[in-house]
Amino acid sequence: xxxxxxxxxxxxxxxxxxxxxxxxxxxxxxxxxxxxxxxxxxxxxxxxxxxxxxxxxxxxxxxxxxxxxxxxxxxxxxxxxxxxxxxxxxxxxxxxxxxxxxxxxxxxxxxxxxxxxxxxxxxxxxxxxxxxxxxxxxxxxxxxxxxxxxxxxxxxxxxxxxxxxxxxxxxxxxxxxxxxxxxxxxxxxxxxxxxxxxxxxxxxxxxxxxxxxxxxxxxxxxxxxxxxxxxxxxxxxxxxxxxxxxxxxxxxxxxxxxxxxxxxxxxxxxxxxxxxxxxxxxxxxxxxxxxxxxxxxxxxxxxxxxxxxxxxxxxxxxxxxxxxxxxxxxxxxxxxxxxxxxxxxxxxxxxxxxxxxxxxxxxxxxxxxxxxxxxxxxxxxx
Numbered sequence: 001x002x003x004x005x006x007x008x009x010x011x012x013x014x015x016x017x018x019x020x021x022x023x024x025x026x027x028x029x030x031x032x033x034x035x036x037x038x039x040x041x042x043x044x045x046x047x048x049x050x051x052x053x054x055x056x057x058x059x060x061x062x063x064x065x066x067x068x069x070x071x072x073x074x075x076x077x078x079x080x081x082x083x084x085x086x087x088x089x090x091x092x093x094x095x096x097x098x099x100x101x102x103x104x105x106x107x108x109x110x111x112x113x114x115x116x117x118x119x120x121x122x123x124x125x126x127x128x129x130x131x132x133x134x135x136x137x138x139x140x141x142x143x144x145x146x147x148x149x150x151x152x153x154x155x156x157x158x159x160x161x162x163x164x165x166x167x168x169x170x171x172x173x174x175x176x177x178x179x180x181x182x183x184x185x186x187x188x189x190x191x192x193x194x195x196x197x198x199x200x201x202x203x204x205x206x207x208x209x210x211x212x213x214x215x216x217x218x219x220x221x222x223x224x225x226x227x228x229x230x231x232x233x234x235x236x237x238x239x240x241x242x243x244x245x246x247x248x249x250x251x252x253x254x255x256x257x258x259x260x261x262x263x264x265x266x267x268x269x270x271x272x273x274x275x276x277x278x279x280x281x282x283x284x285x286x287x288x289x290x291x292x293x294x295x296x297x298x299x300x301x302x303x304x305x306x307x308x309x310x311x312x313x314x315x316x317x318x319x320x321x322x323x324x325x326x327x328x329x330x331x332x333x334x335x336x337x338x339x340x341x342x343x344x345x346x347x348x349x350x351x352x353x354x355x356x357x358x359x360x361x362x363x364x365x366x367x368x369x370x371x372x373x374x375x376x377x378x379x380x381x382x
Contacts, residue, residue, distance in 0.1 A: 001029070001030070001046050001047070001378075002027055002028065002029035002030075002034070002045035002046045002047070003027070003028050003029075003045055003046070003047045003048070003049060003349075003378060004025060004026075004027050004042055004044065004045035004047065004048045004049065005025060005026045005027075005028070005049045005051055005056060005351070005353075006025045006039060006042070006048055006049065006050055006051065007025070007039060007050050007051050007052060007053060008021075008023070008024040008025060008026065008039065008051045008053075008054070008055070008056045009022070009023070009051070009053040009054055009055055009357050009358075010022055010024070010055045010056075010357065010358050010359070011024035011025075011026060011036065011055075011056050011057075011343070012055065012056070012057040012058070012324060012328075012343075012359050013036060013058070013342060013343045013344055014057070014058045014325070014328045014329040014332075014341050014342035014343060014344070015342050015343070015344040016329070017344075018344075019321075019325070021036065021037065021038065023038060023039050024036065024037065024038060024039055024056075025037065025038070025039045025040070025041075025042045026056065026343060026351070027042055027043060027044075027045050028349035028351075028375070028378040029045070029378070030378070031348065031349050031377035031378045031379075032346060032347065032348060032349055032377075032378070033343050033344065033345055033346065033347045033348075033349050034345055035345060036343055036344065036345065051353055053357065054353050054354055054355060054356065054357065054372065055353075055354045055356055055357055055358050055359055055361075056343075056351050056352065056353055056354070057121075057324060057328060057343075057351070057352050057354065057359050058123075058328040058329075058340070058341050058342055058343050058347075058350060058351060058352070059121060059122065059123025059124060059328070059340065059341075059350035059351060059352055059374065059375075059376065060117075060120075060121045060122040060123065060124075060305040060327050060328060060331065060352070061122075061123075061124040061125075061290075061327070061328055061329075061330075061331030061332045061334075061335065061337070061340055061341045062117060062122045062124070062125045062126065062292050062293050062295070062305055062331060063126045063151070063240065063263055063290055063292045063331040063332075063334040063335050064126060064128075064240075064242050064263050064265060064292035064293070064294050064334075065113075065117075065125055065126055065127055065128065065292065065293055065294065065295040065296070065303075066127070066128050066130060066131065066155075066294070066295065066296035066297075067109075067110045067113045067114065067125075067127045067128075067145070067148075067295060068098070068106055068109075068110050068127060068128075068129060068131065068141040068142075068144050068145050069094050069097070069098050069106070069109065069131040069296070069297055070094070070097040070098045070100065070101035070105060070106060070109065070131075071093065071094050071096070071097025071098065071101075071297065072097075072297065073090060073093055073094065073297045073298045073301075076090050076093065076298060077271070077298075077301075080271075080272060080273070081273075090298045090299075091130075091131070091158055091159045091298060092159065092161065092162060093298075094131045094296075094297050094298060095131050095132070095133050095159075095161060098131040098132055098137065098141070099132060099133075099134065099137050103140060103144065106140075106141070106144050107144050107147065110127070110144055110145065110147075110148060111148070113295060113303055114148050114149075116303040116304075117293075117295075117303045117305070118374060118376075118381060118382060119371065119374070119382050120303065120304045120305060120306055120369075120371055121305060121306065121352040121371045121374055122303075122305050123340070123348075123350035123352075123374065123376045124149070124151065124331070124332070124335070124337070124340045124341070124350070125148070125149050125151065126149065126151035126152070126153060126188070126292075126335060127145035127148060127149055127151065127152055127153070128145075128152075128153040128154075128155040128190060129141035129142045129145065129152075129153065129154055129155050129156065129158075129182065129186075130155030130156070130158035130190075130192075131158070133156065133158065133159070133161040134161075134178075135173070135177050135178045135181050136181070138154070138156045138178055138181070138182050139178075139181040139182050139185065142154060142182050142185035142186050143185050145185070146185050150187065151187060151188070151335055152185060152186045152187055152188070153186060153187070153188035153189070153190045153218065154179070154182045154183065154185075154186040154188065154189050154190065154210065154215060155190045155191075155192070156173075156174040156178045156179070156182065156206075157171075157174050157190070157191040157192060157197075157198050157202070157203070157206045158192050158197070159192065159196070159197050160197070160198075167198075167202070171198075171202050171205060171206065174206055174209075175205060175206055175209035175210075179209055179210060179213055180213075183210075183213045183214060183215060186215055187215065187216060188215055188216050188217070188218050188239075189206070189207060189209075189210025189211070189213075189215040189216070189217055189218070190217075190218050190219060190220065191203045191206050191207055191219055191220065192220040193219055193220060193221055193227060193228065193229035193232060194220065194223055194224050194225075194227060194229070195224060195225065195227070196224075197220075199228075200227075200228040200232060203219065203228070203229070203232055204232055204235075204236070207219065207232070207236050207238070208236065211236070216239060216336070217233075217236050217237065217238040217239070218233075218238050218239050218240045218241075218242065218334075219232060219233045219238050219240075219241050219242065220242050220243055221233055221241040221242060221243055221244060222241070222243060222244050222245055222246045222247055222251065223243035223244075223245050223246075223268070224245075224246075225246050226246045226247075226248060227246075229241060230244060230247060230251035230252075230254060230255055230260075231250070231251060231254050233254075233255070233258070233260045234254035234255055234257065234258035234260050235254075235258075237258065237260075238260055239260070239261060239333075239334055239335065239336050240260065240261040240262070240263045240290065240334040240335075241255060241260050241261070241262055241263070242263040242265060242292070242294075243263075243264070243265055243268065243277070244262045244263070244264060244277050244282070245269065245274065245275060245276070245277045246275075247277075247278075247281075247282075252281060252282060252285045252287065253285070255282070255285075255287050256285045256286045256287045259288075260287075261287075261288045261289070261290050261330065261333050261334040262277075262282050262287050262288070262289050262290070263289075263290040263291070263292050263330075263331075263334050264277050264279055264282075264289060264290070264291055264292075264312065264316065264326070265291075265292055265293070265294035265300060265308070266291070266308050266311035266312055266315060266316060267293050267294050267295070267300035267302045267307070267308050267311070268294045268299045268300040269311075269315070270300070270302075270311055270315075271299055271300050271301065271302075272299050276311075276315040276316050277316060278316065278317065279312060279316040279317055279318045279322070279326075280316070280317035280318070283318070283322060288330055288333050289318075289322070289326045289330050290326050290327075290330035290331045290333065290334040291305070291308050291309060291312055291323065291326040291327045291330065291331065292305075292308070292331060292334075293305060293307075293308055305327050306362050306366075306370065306371070307366065307367070308327070309323045309324060309326075309327050309362050309363060310323075310362060310363045310366035310367075312326065312363075313363035314363070314366075320359060320360040320362070320363050320364070321359075323362075323363060324359045324362065328341040328342070329341045329342055348376075348377055349375065349376075349377050349378035350375065350376050350377065351374075351375050352371055352373070352374055352375075353371075353372045353373040353374075353375075354370050354371065354372060355369075355370050355371070355372040356370050
């Protein structure tokens with residue numbers, strides 16, 4: 001079955017060779033894009049969808065999210081908004097609630113967040129573990145995450161749990177029996193390389209152990225202050241360094257030279273009243289930038305990629321084009337995917353029809369629900 005999306009006012013393809021096509025059409029067949037170009041030049045299709053002059057973009061690719069958890073941290077948010085700064089210790093509150101929750105509740109909560117994301121145009125999402133911090137709780141978190149996406153990340157190294165005998169003992173668990181239990185359910189390995197979490201040597205050890213087990217590395221880097229995370233990402237060939245709020249010139253150069261994607265998470269800065277990363281500096285240095293929600297119950301409880309895109313334009317010196325690129329093509333690069341985040345021939349037929357003439361409206365009209373339709377693999381889901 002093939003579907004022609006016709007009378008597209010502006011098509012943002014996510015294809016670097018031809019990013020924008022005005023007065024466009026696109027054909028999806030058997031879940032894949034088979035043609036995109038000028039309206040009237042299409043090869044025909046079994047069905048036709050009249051887009052009515054609206055803008056069409058690829059489905060958003062949210063390459064950083066923590067969705068498997070239980071509990072609530074509204075008290076922490078309220079305290080922070082009253083002037084108390086964020087620290088990594090708040091993660092332990094969610095760990096306690098997640099360990100106490102049953103599988104059915106965790107799956108229900110994850111499904112609800114994935115549905116929220118889909119309604120706002122996200123068709124590909126990465127989901128991390130990291131709120132269990134025991135062998136069994138990390139394993140079941142990833143097993144649940146795998147029900148919703150192939151992009152699952154083992155984040156046993158989120159923080160050292162308070163019941164661990166020592167940080168070194170916990171690192172041995174993370175690189176040993178926990179890794180062995182979790183690797184079958186994960187594609188990626190991640191570490192929170194930050195003060196209050198894991199230092200450079202621990203981070204390197206965990207990422208290399210994960211790589212040896214067949215997982216691909218990514219890293220939480222340079223969120224709370226200057227540190228070694230970005231340089232370690234370049235050293236180990238990580239796909240992405242995430243947060244990148246506090247970077248030296250050496251850090252930026254290392255990311256650029258190694259081809260590491262800088263995944264920026266403005267929802268975290270919004271929710272913690274912290275300085276925003278300087279996307280302009282990264283882009284000007286030739287670093288590929290991705291945008292993601294960092295959806296989690298403590299420091300960025302948003303599931304909205306349009307909201308994060310608007311923040312990136314307003315607060316991080318990105319143009320609307322750069323922001324929509326980062327939320328689609330950039331996210332795909334952060335996941336080393338060439339089948340999503342773009343609407344070129346051969347890509348998955350994931351597209352979003354906006355109730356607007358241009359993607360610029362995503363930043364121009366922040367907070368307004370502009371996602372009119374969401375199609376995934378050629379099927380309308382929203």
